[in-house]
Amino acid sequence: MAKSVNIQIASVHLTSKFWQTFVAIMGVTFGVSMYIFMNSFMNGVNKTQDDLAFSALSHIRIYNQDNNHSYNPIESEYDNSQTVFNIHNRKSIQYTSGIKNSYGIVSLVEKQEEVVAVARQINFSVFFRSGSKKINGRVSGIELEQEDKLFKSSEIVTQGNWNNLQTHKSGIIIGKLLAEDLGLQVNSSINVLTSDGVSRNYIIVGIFESSLKDIDKTKAYLNITAARQLIGENSDYASDILINIKDRDNTVPVVKKLGLLIPFQIESWQEANEQLVAGASLRNVIAIAVSFTILLVAGFGIYNIMNMTINEKIKEIAILKATGFSGKDIKSIFLSQAGAIGLLGGFLGVILGYLISLLINQIPFNVASLETLPIYFRVQDFVLAVVFGVLTTLIAGYLPSRKAAKVDPVTIIRG
Secondary structure, three states: OOHHHHHHHHHHHHHHOHHHHHHHHHHHHHHHHHHHHHHHHHHHHHHHHHHHHHOOOOOEEEEOOOOOOEEOHHHHHOOOOOOOOOOOOOOOEEOOOOEOOHHHHHHHHHOOOOEEEEEEEEEEEEEEEEOOEEEEEEEEEEOHHHHHHHHOHHHHEEEEOOOHHHHOOOEEEEEHHHHHHHOOOOOOEEEEEEOOOOEEEEEEEEEEOOOOHHHHHHEEEEEHHHHHHHHOOOOOOEOEEEEEEOOOOOHHHHHHHHHOOOOOEEEEHHHHOHHHHHHHHHHHHHHHHHHHHHHHHHHHHHHHHHHHHHHHOHHHHHHHHHOOOOHHHHHHHHHHHHHHHHHHHHHHHHHHHHHHHHHHOOOEEEEOOEEEOOOOOOHHHHHHHHHHHHHHHHHHHHHHHHHHHOOOHHHHHHO
16 A cells, blocks of 8 residues: 555544543653753763863873882892892882983873873972961972963963963962962962972962862962972973873873883873763763663553554454555554654654753752753764654554554454
8 A cells, every 4th residue: 555545544543542642752752851851961960070070180191100119139030038148238229200301201292193282290299388377288390381281270270370480480379278278369478398398488479269179278380490499300300291182082092102102101091080980981871771761661651552552443454454455554554653653752852851951950059160050962862862762662663563464354354
């Protein structure tokens, strides 16, 4: 039979049982809308967390691992408990942390096409002192321009100016909460005491406010040259070399390539932050599981409605087959009904899911740097929602359509 006739019959079935059709469409609509909302919300949470994390986290880090042990060549060569040595004036080789030839390392890194930004840092623990107040914290000696390329650090300076570190040799930029705890402001003097007992006074030329309280309470920035002078290191020294690449999720090949060129520890952000990666993956799994469950429930509803329709229209189906409709035609009629329910429910679900997400995005949520609940839309989520909605309805309608296709008109008409 002509496809147009099959579609006409399917449309009659849909409209003749309006409330059944309406309930089926609403089931798909709700499932699709929840899929869009859940994924948009989880995307927003993941994006917010990533933005917070990568405001102070590079994609790849190079450092010289400090093993905190001495090395003796004799003990290494003769590892035998039965051997007795009488060693006089023993001397051990002490390994120091830090990278002494940082310029050469940076030059190698910058030649890699995947790399978009490289910055050297000197990080060390200090005490910040003002009057009788003393707070434990950390100083980062930085190259201003390169640091800004990595983290856009100049954007978080709320008082003073980021570039003041370049022009003021004794300038320092500190966190807002650290300034409050010490009772300091821009142009105030602050004393920095290192673990080696070296003490020096600096002038506060800026105050920053990030999205992370721990950083705002304990961190300060110095020009990298001033930091080297404070800890007594040469002009080529760095404790860390930080790298950002084009695709932060594709660090493995870059780390492997750099590992062949550089004799230091190379660590990707995924290795250093396994909990961050695991948390994002877990949230995505939960969102998909919840959405799939809702669509599955909607599918069972459609299955039941289609079964009821077939039972109610069993004589009509028998008459259709008796007048020349094949089993394939009958199956096509009921699959068309299921497809129409899926498409209409998917379309309405996209609209409803978008509106729900916009509404949730307006709910106040004053935690950390968030003002509202985070929502982040992705086109693929909308497409997948409709695809899953239609597939669910087609699968739910397939078994009843097979049942209808196998109806024996002679048996039904004879009654």
